[in-house]
Amino acid sequence: MTRKPNIVFLFSDQQRADTQGYAGDPVAITPNMDRLAADGVVFRRGITNSPVCMTARASLMTGMQVHEHGVWAIARPEIRHSQSHVRNVRDAGYCTAVVGKTHLWMHGQGHARDHLQEMADWGYVDAMETTGPTESLRTDSIYTDHLAEKGLLDTHRQYLSTYLTSRDRGGQAWELPVCPLPAEDHLDRFIADTAANWIRNYERDDPFYLQVNFGCPHDPWEAPAESRRQYNPDEIPLSIGEASNGPVSPLASMLRRGPGMPTGMSESENRVMNSYYYGKVSLSDDCMGRVMQALQDRGMLDDIWIIVSSDHGEQLGDHGLIAKKAFYEGSVNVPYILRPPTPISGWQSRALTDHLDLVATIIDITGAMPLPVSQGKSLLPLLSAGEKDPNAHHHHHRDAVLCEQGFPPTAFSMVRTDRYKLSMDVISCEVVDLYDLQEDPRELHNLADDPAMAEVKTQLIDDLAGLTVEIEQSLQALDDDPMWQRSKTALQQTQ
Numbered sequence: 005m006t007r008k009p010n011i012v013f014l015f016s017d018q019q020r021a022d023t024q025g026y027a028g029d030p031v032a033i034t035p036n037m038d039r040l041a042a043d044g045v046v047f048r049r050g051i052t053n054s055p056v057c058m059t060a061r062a063s064l065m066t067g068m069q070v071h072e073h074g075v076w077a078i079a080r081p082e083i084r085h086s087q088s089h090v091r092n093v094r095d096a097g098y099c100t101a102v103v104g105k106t107h108l109w110m111h112g113q114g115h116a117r118d119h120l121q122e123m124a125d126w127g128y129v130d131a132m133e134t135t136g137p138t139e140s141l142r143t144d145s146i147y148t149d150h151l152a153e154k155g156l157l158d159t160h161r162q163y164l165s166t167y168l169t170s171r172d173r174g175g176q177a178w179e180l181p182v183c184p185l186p187a188e189d190h191l192d193r194f195i196a197d198t199a200a201n202w203i204r205n206y207e208r209d210d211p212f213y214l215q216v217n218f219g220c221p222h223d224p225w226e227a228p229a230e231s232r233r234q235y236n237p238d239e240i241p242l243s244i245g246e247a248s249n250g251p252v253s254p255l256a257s258m259l260r261r262g263p264g265m266p267t268g269m270s271e272s273e274n275r276v277m278n279s280y281y282y283g284k285v286s287l288s289d290d291c292m293g294r295v296m297q298a299l300q301d302r303g304m305l306d307d308i309w310i311i312v313s314s315d316h317g318e319q320l321g322d323h324g325l326i327a328k329k330a331f332y333e334g335s336v337n338v339p340y341i342l343r344p345p346t347p348i349s350g351w352q353s354r355a356l357t358d359h360l361d362l363v364a365t366i367i368d369i370t371g372a373m374p375l376p377v378s379q380g381k382s383l384l385p386l387l388s389a390g391e392k393d394p395n396a397h398h399h400h401h402r403d404a405v406l407c408e409q410g411f412p413p414t415a416f417s418m419v420r421t422d423r424y425k426l427s428m429d430v431i432s433c434e435v436v437d438l439y440d441l442q443e444d445p446r447e448l449h450n451l452a453d454d455p456a457m458a459e460v461k462t463q464l465i466d467d468l469a470g471l472t473v474e475i476e477q478s479l480q481a482l483d484d485d486p487m488w489q490r491s492k493t494a495l496q497q498t499q
Contacts, residue, residue, distance in 0.1 A: 036296060055407065056410075076410025091127030211370075
């Protein structure tokens, strides 16, 4: 019997799709991702199912749309008892492991090891979990244990505390000091080295499915000095800052009132801020390279599936926003690379895809049982078609993709087709954005009120209208959820 292939899933946090060399970025230093792209397939229009961390990760784990799993904003650990692609992969004979941030439970106190049973319920045979950077201020893990052993935990937490206090008081991202830790003790270096050691020590006969979940390039953009020094701010592209026209989305208005927005930013400050983000992108790439080197050392690099993606993107100053939660491309378009065991002549596809498709692809690769409830479609047929016909790289996969997120007490949904993007408040059914991405790729002209777009708008609304009842039922189920109620109160206080 032919042995099933190993899989490594390199999963970053808050990484937009266009800040890599293979994507055509003029300054990005990402040799490892570029190498994977050169030997595989890049899906340039890969869309997250939600521009929010816990929500997107719930979709990735379950293979469900947001309104199906019900994690609209805050993690609901009980959904692990519904369905999990990791559990199905484990049951197909794989050793399933994760190193790094899962964010499948609400951080805030205790130690990640207190959640080992939850990780086992999701299907992980081996869970080496950390939190993200800011969550490590209050939640312990193997990473904070590492810092404590080296006498660095107080330094780390004082830095994070100062960062959060400054942000909440109006401090700006371009003022952020460099990481005070030695480079080898940065969170993402720790995650990469832990994963590399796991690979080097793996001796089981079973094939493995290893998720390596980095914390970067999520803010704070405190990359080590050696990563920051790779970039000259004067050469960094500016954010999208042109004036827009048409109605102002209430979602965008709400986000601009949040802490840390880049108000009053000059061009030079914009370039400095963006250079800090690029520093963490290169840190992420370097960490991926360390995992790849471990595979090379074991003779596995040319006999393994490597998948690269991120939970959501980063606005990076575009449209006056940083972080995520918007439906602009910076937030929803994320890296999607599939590099097969036998490297191919790399090509790039414009097919619309989402995380549910990645889940279906992993199920397909491993021969695991399909998930009972999932709209995901395996991407393997596209890879095969591209290999057979190298001149036909722009394949069709979906007519549209769906992206959703909750803002208590309402929620917003976005549908994106080959040409158009429409988002709406699903409770009021009010259309808040409509963009023609072919004519307006920078999303500067909101056509939501344009009479000439009435027919297009009607067609796109029809794509969402059938879901509104399901979405309302999903939200009503949260009426007694204390975390949802706390989120509602916190949001109301910012308005």
